[in-house]
Amino acid sequence: xxxxxxxxxxxxxxxxxxxxxxNDDEFDKLRKFIHVHTGISLADHKRALVCARxxxxxxxxxxxxxxxxxxxxxxxxxxxRELVExxxxxxxxxxxxxxxxxxxxFLTETVFPAIRASNRKRVRLWxxxxxxxxxxxxxxxxxxxxxxxxxxxxxxxxxxxxxxxxLERAQNxxxxxxxxxxxxxxxxxxxxxxxxxxxxxxxxVKPHLQSLIRFRRLNxxxxxxxxxxxxxxxxxxxxxxxxxxxxxxxLLSHYAKLLRPEGYLMLGHAEVIHGFEPVFAxxxxxxxxxxxxxx
Numbered sequence: 001x002x003x004x005x006x007x008x009x010x011x012x013x014x015x016x017x018x019x020x021x022x023n024d025d026e027f028d029k030l031r032k033f034i035h036v037h038t039g040i041s042l043a044d045h046k047r048a049l050v051c052a053r054x055x056x057x058x059x060x061x062x063x064x065x066x067x068x069x070x071x072x073x074x075x076x077x078x079x080x081r082e083l084v085e086x087x088x089x090x091x092x093x094x095x096x097x098x099x100x101x102x103x104x105x106f107l108t109e110t111v112f113p114a115i116r117a118s119n120r121k122r123v124r125l126w127x128x129x130x131x132x133x134x135x136x137x138x139x140x141x142x143x144x145x146x147x148x149x150x151x152x153x154x155x156x157x158x159x160x161x162x163x164x165x166x167l168e169r170a171q172n173x174x175x176x177x178x179x180x181x182x183x184x185x186x187x188x189x190x191x192x193x194x195x196x197x198x199x200x201x202x203x204x205v206k207p208h209l210q211s212l213i214r215f216r217r218l219n220x221x222x223x224x225x226x227x228x229x230x231x232x233x234x235x236x237x238x239x240x241x242x243x244x245x246x247x248x249x250x251l252l253s254h255y256a257k258l259l260r261p262e263g264y265l266m267l268g269h270a271e272v273i274h275g276f277e278p279v280f281a282x283x284x285x286x287x288x289x290x291x292x293x294x295x
Contacts, residue, residue, distance in 0.1 A: 040091070108146050237268040
């Protein structure tokens with residue numbers, strides 16, 4: 001019997017990772033660059049994360065150091081293609097269908113009945129930081145389940161993210177069966193098509209659900225945003241935690257301008273905004289109602 005040989009590719013990858021270690025100056029320059037272009041604040045303990053996520057970009061460009069990569073970003077990227085790749089690599093995209101289910105229950109029990117009572121026949125929802133689309137499609141399912149056929153309703157859901165890779169997946173609307181396990185069985189049958197043959201193990205969102213959503217790339221750090229609103233509800237869950245206080249305040253000011261009076265802002269379960277009452281008044285766990293004015 002031949003002795004088992006060691007996995008040489010593993011050792012090669014380890015050597016490459018050692019060669020691509022990031023020093024203090026490189027990390028400081030890159031995190032400042034990332035903050036300017038995305039608003040994301042990277043603390044010192046995020047050094048390993050930055051190193052791991054950007055190592056692939058260095059290998060792609062055959063660069064020997066993070067200083068070379070910084071030079072590429074700042075001097076040799078006139079069309080900002082590599083900036084987009086940097087943003088795609090550094091952003092975190094964790095989401096699920098019906099994540100933090102109390103938000104969707106609040107829509108069904110409080111928000112949508114109030115819209116019905118107003119006789120406006122218009123619903124506008126925004127999923128900011130939509131990632132791979134599960135949140136936006138959950139919003140669409142919740143709307144359809146409450147309002148029915150939507151024949152007499154003007155419903156639009158905006159879904160935005162800074163990461164072009166996850167937006168493409170979201171727009172395709174194709175998910176593994178494991179990903180949609182949190183969706184109740186009767187809703188899976190109603191809103192998803194099951195794949196067959198080569199697509200076995202996957203589902204696709206049905207066209208009538210997709211038609212309610214517009215997926216767009218948006219950098220929340222842009223000075224102006226193209227949407228006009230007003231929105232009945234803005235979902236911005238697990239986004240603010242990546243920004244410093246000044247950036248959070250700036251985003252909340254933008255959201256205030258785009259929300260309908262008495263509209264709602266939904267945040268992630270770990271996100272709390274202090275000092276903005278009575279502009280954004282808490283009305284439930286990570287649920288805030290806009291009462292006018294600017295933060």
